[in-house]
């Protein structure tokens with residue numbers, strides 16, 4: 001029997017235009033080893049921009065910026081041999097009543113965000129874009145999340161754990177905030193940062209090998 005897939009020792013098959021460790025781990029879980037190449041783009045929403053359009057625009061911008069950076073000198077030898085890797089960009093936003101909640105900037109910001117999510121449903125929108133031989137392919141997934149009533153003290157204590165700081169909406173469903181989330185309707189992996197079902201489909205269309213149900 002051959003060895004199981006191990007993302008740490010496999011050579012990269014995809015360039016990940018993201019600094020998010022969650023996205024790297026999610027891709028590793030479906031056997032996709034990545035080369036990390038974060039990009040820096042302006043994440044300011046356009047005036048009047050709908051949340052769904054916003055996440056789609058950002059995911060696309062990250063994939064396109066990552067592909068442009070790949071044509072730089074660092075990867076020139078690979079380009080010359082026609083071996084540029086497809087590039088994945090993604091964006092996750094928490095949306096309450098149509099309003100985009102980004103990452104909290106401080107304790108007060110996190111308190112206001114989580115207070116506003118307490119005891120009600122909100123949406124998590126994640127868009128993924130993959131630039132490759134088939135052009136830029138995209139998918140957007142909207143999930144509904146119900147958070148239980150939160151006490152003021154637990155919101156303050158939650159901030160002190162450090163978990164909310166780099167998370168859209170100020171919480172991580174895959175972490176301590178799992179005790180706050182009562183229900184998810186949609187894609188759990190999309191809430192964490194990447195909708196794996198849709199991502200696998202886009203990757204296959206870009207000829208990136210993904211685990212396909214075969215025995216190892």
Ligand SMILES: Cc1cn([C@H]2C[C@H](O)[C@@H](COP(=O)(O)OP(=O)(O)OP(=O)(O)O)O2)c(=O)[nH]c1=O
Nearest residue numbers: 018019020091092167168171172173191192193
């Ligand atoms: C709602 C939620 C968000 N998140 C995270 C996923 C994303 O990393 C982050 C949303 O910010 P993003 O801007 O989507 O991503 P990022 O800044 O972490 O990385 P990059 O832009 O370089 O790709 O929030 C969780 O980890 N768990 C959750 O439950």
